[in-house]
Amino acid sequence: MSNQSAIVKYFDAEAISKITAIGYKPLSLVEGNLVGNHRSPSHGFAVEFAGHRQYSPGDDIKHLDWNAYFKSDKYLIKQYAMETNFVGNILIDVSATMGFEYEGRRKMDYAAFIAVTLASCITRQNDLVATTFFADKVIETIPQTGAQEIIAKISSTMENTEPKHPSSFGKFLNHIGEQIGFRQSVFVISDFFADPEEIFAGLKRLLYNHNEVILFQIIDPIEMDFNVKGRVELHGLEEDEKLEFEGQNIRKSYNKIFNEYRSYMESESLKLGIDYVLCDTSENFGVTMARYMNERVIKGI
Numbered sequence: 001m002s003n004q005s006a007i008v009k010y011f012d013a014e015a016i017s018k019i020t021a022i023g024y025k026p027l028s029l030v031e032g033n034l035v036g037n038h039r040s041p042s043h044g045f046a047v048e049f050a051g052h053r054q055y056s057p058g059d060d061i062k063h064l065d066w067n068a069y070f071k072s073d074k075y076l077i078k079q080y081a082m083e084t085n086f087v088g089n090i091l092i093d094v095s096a097t098m099g100f101e102y103e104g105r106r107k108m109d110y111a112a113f114i115a116v117t118l119a120s121c122i123t124r125q126n127d128l129v130a131t132t133f134f135a136d137k138v139i140e141t142i143p144q145t146g147a148q149e150i151i152a153k154i155s156s157t158m159e160n161t162e163p164k165h166p167s168s169f170g171k172f173l174n175h176i177g178e179q180i181g182f183r184q185s186v187f188v189i190s191d192f193f194a195d196p197e198e199i200f201a202g203l204k205r206l207l208y209n210h211n212e213v214i215l216f217q218i219i220d221p222i223e224m225d226f227n228v229k230g231r232v233e234l235h236g237l238e239e240d241e242k243l244e245f246e247g248q249n250i251r252k253s254y255n256k257i258f259n260e261y262r263s264y265m266e267s268e269s270l271k272l273g274i275d276y277v278l279c280d281t282s283e284n285f286g287v288t289m290a291r292y293m294n295e296r297v298i299k300g301i
Helices: 013-022 066-072 107-124 149-160 169-180 196-208 247-272 285-300
Strands: 038-044 048-054 076-084 087-093 128-134 138-145 185-190 212-219 231-235 242-246 275-280
Touching (some): 087 149, 107 149, 107 185, 128 149, 138 169, 169 196, 196 247
Parallel strands (some): 087 185
Antiparallel strands (some): 038 076, 048 076
């Protein structure tokens, strides 16, 4: 990958090295299709004892627990927890608002670095990654794979995709919920500038299938605190409209509305058991991700 990284725009070797060292492990049971490093809800005759089940005709008698038989007078089969790989689904918002750029910080670029770093971390663990780029519909998909070539594919797609469509979270999340199946990790990278109720209705569809959901909300500091002096002219990114006003005249009311919205996103995520990560584009993305990954390690102990 070292040679390839030279042509991968969103490949940050230092950040990827740090994040990979921390690693990513699902905090709940997962279902994969390869032998790996994570706990599976399936049972078999493998590494760690998990419990018993009643003997059924046809079972291999070598797995009978004779100690349990002498105590209970029942034929019981030993079961063991299997280790499996997990599938990480990275969902990347490429709608028009993700093209917002201020003082050289573009939200789309920040999202791209996060996606590439996540994909690199997961594939280096011998786990699988699938990627979907979306706006008002699915724009592009990269099927699940364990090959590190997906890193260059994600970077190239982000570099060549123009964020110009409106977003439609409810429709998209319901669609993706039907596609990805059960017990997987789902990373949603977006500014989440849409109806919050619609967003969480779609996220509940993912949770219904016992998927673990992580939200990375990409926000520029100017969006969190509209501290702009003088006459301001704003052009709509998803709608063809223009607004003119004095920046300081709306700062207080704007900040109040925005903070209420962001607090709702965070608190509702907490209620549903969804990890919420606020990504301030003025902070290095590697620092933001390392902090979150370390929090996961502590949570998983």
